[in-house]
Amino acid sequence: MVEPTGNILQVRNLSVEFKARKRVIKALRDVSLDVPTGKIVGVVGESGCGKSTLILAIMRLLAPNAAITGGEVHFGGRDLLKVPEADMQSLRGTDISMIFQDPLTSLNPVVSIGRQLIDVQYRDRSSLDSKRQRAIQALSQVGIPDPAARMDAYPHEFSGGMRQRIAIAMTIIEEPRLLIADEPTTALDATLEVQIIHELKELQRRYQCSILFVSHHLGVVADLCDYVIVMYAGEVVEQGSVRDLFHDVRHPYTEKLMECDPARIVRSTERSFPTIPGDLPDLVDLPSGCIFGARCHRALQQCAAEAPDTRTVAPGHAVACHLY
Amino acid sequence: MILYMVKRTALGIVIIMLAVTLLYLMIHAVPGDPATVMLGPRATPELIAAMEQRMGLDKPLPMQIVSFFGRVLSGDLGVDVFAERPVAETIVGVLPYTLVLVAAGMSWALLLGVPLGVYSATHPDSWMDKAAGVSSVAFIAMPPFVVGLYALLLFAVTLGWFPVIGGGQEKGWIGQLHHLVLPAFAVGLGWVGYLARLVRASMLEVLAENHVRHARAHGLPHNVILYRYVLRIAILPAVTIIGIGIGAMLSGVVFAEIIFARPGLGKLIFVAVQQRNFPLIMGTVLVTTTLFVIATTLSDILNALLDPRIRSRL
Numbered sequence: 001m002v003e004p005t006g007n008i009l010q011v012r013n014l015s016v017e018f019k020a021r022k023r024v025i026k027a028l029r030d031v032s033l034d035v036p037t038g039k040i041v042g043v044v045g046e047s048g049c050g051k052s053t054l055i056l057a058i059m060r061l062l063a064p065n066a067a068i069t070g071g072e073v074h075f076g077g078r079d080l081l082k083v084p085e086a087d088m089q090s091l092r093g094t095d096i097s098m099i100f101q102d103p104l105t106s107l108n109p110v111v112s113i114g115r116q117l118i119d120v121q122y123r124d125r126s127s128l129d130s131k132r133q134r135a136i137q138a139l140s141q142v143g144i145p146d147p148a149a150r151m152d153a154y155p156h157e158f159s160g161g162m163r164q165r166i167a168i169a170m171t172i173i174e175e176p177r178l179l180i181a182d183e184p185t186t187a188l189d190a191t192l193e194v195q196i197i198h199e200l201k202e203l204q205r206r207y208q209c210s211i212l213f214v215s216h217h218l219g220v221v222a223d224l225c226d227y228v229i230v231m232y233a234g235e236v237v238e239q240g241s242v243r244d245l246f247h248d249v250r251h252p253y254t255e256k257l258m259e260c261d262p263a264r265i266v267r268s269t270e271r272s273f274p275t276i277p278g279d280l281p282d283l284v285d286l287p288s289g290c291i292f293g294a295r296c297h298r299a300l301q302q303c304a305a306e307a308p309d310t311r312t313v314a315p316g317h318a319v320a321c322h323l324y
Numbered sequence: 325m326i327l328y329m330v331k332r333t334a335l336g337i338v339i340i341m342l343a344v345t346l347l348y349l350m351i352h353a354v355p356g357d358p359a360t361v362m363l364g365p366r367a368t369p370e371l372i373a374a375m376e377q378r379m380g381l382d383k384p385l386p387m388q389i390v391s392f393f394g395r396v397l398s399g400d401l402g403v404d405v406f407a408e409r410p411v412a413e414t415i416v417g418v419l420p421y422t423l424v425l426v427a428a429g430m431s432w433a434l435l436l437g438v439p440l441g442v443y444s445a446t447h448p449d450s451w452m453d454k455a456a457g458v459s460s461v462a463f464i465a466m467p468p469f470v471v472g473l474y475a476l477l478l479f480a481v482t483l484g485w486f487p488v489i490g491g492g493q494e495k496g497w498i499g500q501l502h503h504l505v506l507p508a509f510a511v512g513l514g515w516v517g518y519l520a521r522l523v524r525a526s527m528l529e530v531l532a533e534n535h536v537r538h539a540r541a542h543g544l545p546h547n548v549i550l551y552r553y554v555l556r557i558a559i560l561p562a563v564t565i566i567g568i569g570i571g572a573m574l575s576g577v578v579f580a581e582i583i584f585a586r587p588g589l590g591k592l593i594f595v596a597v598q599q600r601n602f603p604l605i606m607g608t609v610l611v612t613t614t615l616f617v618i619a620t621t622l623s624d625i626l627n628a629l630l631d632p633r634i635r636s637r638l
Contacts, residue, residue: 061540093543100541105534108553110631119552120542154632170542 007074008178008210009035009058014071016050016057025283027053028234031071032310035178035227040204040211042225042242044218044257048280050234051214052101055180058212059098060088075178093120097176101183103164107155113139113166114151120170138169142199161192168199172207179203179211185220193217197224218261222246227316230254233281233291236310240317250319252298290322298323325628325635332624336617341393343613344606348389351605378405381602392606401610402603411607415592419611422589424500425580426573428508430566433515438562440516441523442555445531456520463517469579472510476583479506489585507580511573518569519562527558560627567623571616 016028028050035041043051056062058073060080073080076095080088092098100106108116117135124131132151139147142165155163164184171179181200185193197220204211215221221228221242228245230238230253238251249255256276278295281287287294293303300322310320363371376382383391395402401411440460444453480488486506495503530536531554539549578590589608596604628634 059541061537089543089545091543092541098538098541100534100538102534106538108535108539108557109633110556111553112632119544119548122544122548154636156633156636167538174542 007034008037010074012072015069016053017069018066023284031236033229035210035212038208039226041227042221043214043229044221045231049231055182093174096178097171097174099167099181099184102187103160112152112154138172142169161188164196175207177209179209182214235291238319244317251321252296253292332621336621339617340613344610345389347609401607404604406601411603415607415611418587418592421587425507425577428504429511433512437516437519438523440520444524445527460517460520463513468510471513472580472583475506475510507584511577511580522562526561530554530558563623563627567620570619574612574615
C-alpha cells in the first residue's frame, strides 16, 4: 500500500498523562513526528523524556494508569487511537512489530523459543511444519547457529545478544511495515550492539520496512538513522535529517546532548564528564514558557514567559526555540 | 530429569526414615507404657513383661527401630495387639476414605480457587475482585471444624439434604459420594480462599513482567497470553503449596473425620495415640509420612516439568 503522504506513520499532537497518587503527570505534550516510508527514524533524549511512553502510546500498550488525552496516530490511512482494540491487536505483530530494550526479560521463560516463534504466526493458516520451517529460517537469518536443534531450547539457555537476535527473528517472521525498536541495544555490550545494529540494517534493506528507533546512544543513531527526533521532558524540541542534526545543530538542548555523548568525551582531553546543569522540569506543575528555559545557557527574556512554536529553519529541519 | 526424580525419591525415603525414627523416640518419651495401659492397674509384673515381649518392647530402642524398618520392607506393619489384627489391614480399611476426602477437598478448592484468582488478577479492583478478596480472607480465617459443624447443622440437620454421620461404608459409591459432600466442603473451603489469594498475587506479578508486554506487542491473543504464557508461571507457587497442603490435609482432616464420624486415617491416629497403641501409631504415621513425601515430591517434579529454569538447575 502506498501512503498518500509518503509517511508510513504520522503522529500529530499526541498527549499522554499518567495518574499517580492523585497527581497528574503530563508525560507527553503535543508530540508530532513523521516516519517516512522505508526510512529509519531515531528518537533521542535523556532518560525520562517520554521516548518509551511515546512508542507505547503508538502501540496502545500503555499501563492502565496512563491516558492518551489528545492527538492522532495515523498509520495505513487510519487513526490508531480510534480503531477498536481487536483491530489494534490484529495490527500488532503483522503491520507493526516491536523490539524491546531488555532481551533478558522480553521472552517468556517457560515457553521454548521455537514455540514462541511459532505462536507469533498464529494468524497464518499454514501447517505447523511450515511454521516451524519458517521459524528455523528466521533464526538462521539472524545468525543463531544450528537453529533447528535450538528450537526446543528455552530463553535462559541463550546469552543476552542471542536473545535479542531471537526477538529480531520474531519480527522477521512477521515482516512488518513498521518496526518500533525501544533501545534494543542498551542492555548489550558494545560488540553485540554493532551486530544487532547490523541485523536491523539488514532487516530494513531486505524487507523495506520503516523503523522507529529509540535510543539515547547518539553514535548509533548517527550510524543507523535517516532522520532524528530530539525529545526533552515530553516535547519534541528539534527534528531533522541526521545531517541537519549532527552538522547544523540548532536547539540549545540538542547542543548540550551532543556534548554529553561519551564518544566525544573520549576524544577530548578533558577527563571530566560534561552534564547539563539543573534538573528535568516538574511534569505535574509545568513551568510557563519554554520547557528547557530553566536549564538553557542561551535563554532569552521571552523564554520564561511564552512557549516557543515549532519553526522550520531549513527544509525538513524544525526547531522549537525562540532563537530562530 | 530422570536423575532428578531418582534423587528426589531417595531424599523422600531418607525423610520418611528420619520422621519415623523421631516419632519412635518421641512416643517413648511420653509417660505411660502401652502394656500397663492395656492390661489395667491390676496387671502383674509377669503379665506386663509377657505383653511387652509380644509387642517387642523388651528389646533395646535402636533394635526396635531397625526391626521395625526391616518388617516394613517385607510389607508387615506389625500386629495391632488391641484389635488382634494386622496394622496394615486396619490402615488399608480406612485409607480410601481419607484419600477420597483429601482428593475431593483439594479438587474443589483447586477448581474454584484458581479460576477465582485468575479472574481477580485480570480484573483487579473490580467488585468481583473485592468480593473474592474479602470472602477469601474469611474462608482462610475460619477453622475447618467450625465450618464442618455449621455445615452439618445447616445442610444435614436443619435442611436434611445430606446425611449427618458416617462415610456411607455400607452404601454404594453414590451413597458414599453423598456422604462426602459436607466433609469435603469443610476441608476445602479454607483452601479456596488460600489458592485464590495466592494465584491472584502471583498472576499480578507475572502480568507485570516484560515478556507479557512483548507478547502483546506481537499481537498474541489475550487467551494465549493468559493461559499459555502467564498462568503456567503464576501457578508454580500454587503447585508447591498444594503438594504440602495435600500432605498436611492427610492428618488435618481428623476434625472432619471426627465431626462427621467418618472412618479415616486422621481419626485412626487420634484413637491410636489415646490408646498408646504403638504398632498402630507407627503404622499410621509411616503411611501419612510416606503419602506426605509422595505429594511434595510429585509437586516438585511437576514444578520442574512446568518450569525449564528449575529443570536446568537440577
